Amino acid sequence: MRISSFVARPLLAGMFVYGGLDAFRNPAGKVPRAEKVAPDIASVVGIDADTEQLVQFNGALQVGAGITLALGVLPRLSALLLAGSLVPTTLAGHRFWEEADDAARAQQTIQFLKNAAMFGGLLLVAEHG
Numbered sequence: 001m002r003i004s005s006f007v008a009r010p011l012l013a014g015m016f017v018y019g020g021l022d023a024f025r026n027p028a029g030k031v032p033r034a035e036k037v038a039p040d041i042a043s044v045v046g047i048d049a050d051t052e053q054l055v056q057f058n059g060a061l062q063v064g065a066g067i068t069l070a071l072g073v074l075p076r077l078s079a080l081l082l083a084g085s086l087v088p089t090t091l092a093g094h095r096f097w098e099e100a101d102d103a104a105r106a107q108q109t110i111q112f113l114k115n116a117a118m119f120g121g122l123l124l125v126a127e128h129g
Contacts (some may be wrong), residue, residue, distance in 0.1 A: 005129070009069050012121050016066030016082050019089075023059030027052045030093070037092040061085050069125070079125035086122070090115040 023030055031051050038051040049057070062085050069078035094115060096108035 005072070005075075008121075009072060009075060009125065012118065012125070013066040013070035013078075013082075015118065016062040016085075017070070020059040020062030020064075020066060024056050024063065025059075027055040027059070030055045033095075034088075034092045036095065037088050041088055058085050058089065075129050076126050079122040083119055083122040083126065086115055086119050090119075 034051050034055050038054045041047075042049055042054060047054070061081060065078040065081040065085070069075055069082065090112060094108045094112040096105050096112050099105035099108050
């Protein structure tokens with residue numbers, strides 16, 4: 001393993017483990033934003049779960065895949081799972097285009113772009129391992 005992978009994968013994974021634990025333990029605070037996308041996702045996937053359960057499931061997936069990515073266990077699969085979980089997280093949580101307040105819009109834009117950057121990093125891991 002190259003040193004870049006040895007260092008980069010755990011750094012990339014850390015945000016998912018931390019954020020996933022928070023979503024799993026404290027889903028209620030994320031439910032209002034998740035309501036904008038969760039019912040549609042549940043319908044498409046065919047899952048009979050409420051939004052809070054979906055937030056917790058997404059958090060658990062992020063913790064599990066984040067840990068395996070950090071450890072280098074099935075890194076390509078871990079990266080793909082995390083990338084998949086990042087799409088609804090970003091679309092629900094960082095809807096900068098809906099913010100009327102300039103400061104809130106700027107903050108949500110930064111968070112959206114941060115998630116887009118993490119998505120790009122995950123795609124690199126998925127391609128190169």
